[in-house]
Amino acid sequence: MRASLIQIAVEEGESVESRRARVAALVREQAGAADLVVLPELWTTGAFAYERFGSEAEPLEGPTHEVMAKAASDAGVWLHAGSIPERVPSDGSGPGEGTLYNTSLVFSPDGERVAAYRKIHRFGFDQGEAVLMGAGEELVTVRLPETTVGVATCYDLRFPELFRGLVDAGAETLVLSAGWPERRREHWTLLARARAVENQAFVLACGTAGTHAGVPQAGHSIVVDPWGEVLAEAGAGEEALRVEFDPSRVATTREQFPALKDRVLGLRTPERRS
Numbered sequence: 001m002r003a004s005l006i007q008i009a010v011e012e013g014e015s016v017e018s019r020r021a022r023v024a025a026l027v028r029e030q031a032g033a034a035d036l037v038v039l040p041e042l043w044t045t046g047a048f049a050y051e052r053f054g055s056e057a058e059p060l061e062g063p064t065h066e067v068m069a070k071a072a073s074d075a076g077v078w079l080h081a082g083s084i085p086e087r088v089p090s091d092g093s094g095p096g097e098g099t100l101y102n103t104s105l106v107f108s109p110d111g112e113r114v115a116a117y118r119k120i121h122r123f124g125f126d127q128g129e130a131v132l133m134g135a136g137e138e139l140v141t142v143r144l145p146e147t148t149v150g151v152a153t154c155y156d157l158r159f160p161e162l163f164r165g166l167v168d169a170g171a172e173t174l175v176l177s178a179g180w181p182e183r184r185r186e187h188w189t190l191l192a193r194a195r196a197v198e199n200q201a202f203v204l205a206c207g208t209a210g211t212h213a214g215v216p217q218a219g220h221s222i223v224v225d226p227w228g229e230v231l232a233e234a235g236a237g238e239e240a241l242r243v244e245f246d247p248s249r250v251a252t253t254r255e256q257f258p259a260l261k262d263r264v265l266g267l268r269t270p271e272r273r274s
């Protein structure tokens, strides 16, 4: 299976419309070279451009959805189109109207949206995304012809139980879109490898390049195999990181080193003695 992780440079000075068109062209360039294309988190605005989340928010089936659906079908690829700031329309249709979510979109090679994942762990503690956006509640997996993909976003990488939930739901390839800052690049690489080793799964983690909202981005998108070996790693700038991998290695790794079978579930916390 061939994948391209397109590490977009998100810089101020480029309009959202221009970036959308540029990213769509980059996706089209992967035609014939990739089965799966992955984009980063919140590449229309930048993951740290909190003040733009509201003004650039789109409905689920808004302009980015339209452009990315077409790019996927033009290129004939499975497209994890990264995430958008999604706003639930205020149209009297039900609960959550007006709420913002950090929502990833996945398209099939004929341009049909096959999944939408609302980021579960919001970053920022008491500010930024953590207060501006709602939290997703559902794990999302997508069946591709060669593998089952589990979807996660950026800060989710720090929460192993989310990935274990994806594995329990059948995931063999864990795909993460991110806007990870340079300041914590060591954590990015370490955690991507940890999630691969502990889940005996491929990890495809696509970040952003450039600097936006004063936050230099880590780049260094990475692909890790189920044994924890790094198959490919990007540099700091914008690039399409291409990799070929054999999804059947998940099954063989899990058979030959069946650690996942030794899980002990439902551990109890000891009573505290004072």
Ligand SMILES: O=C(O)CCC(=O)C(=O)O
Residues within 6 Å of the ligand: 047, 122, 123, 153, 154, 155, 156, 158, 179, 180, 181, 184, 187
């Ligand atoms: O966990 C981190 O260090 C970075 C997370 C982040 O930037 C995000 O989720 O947007």
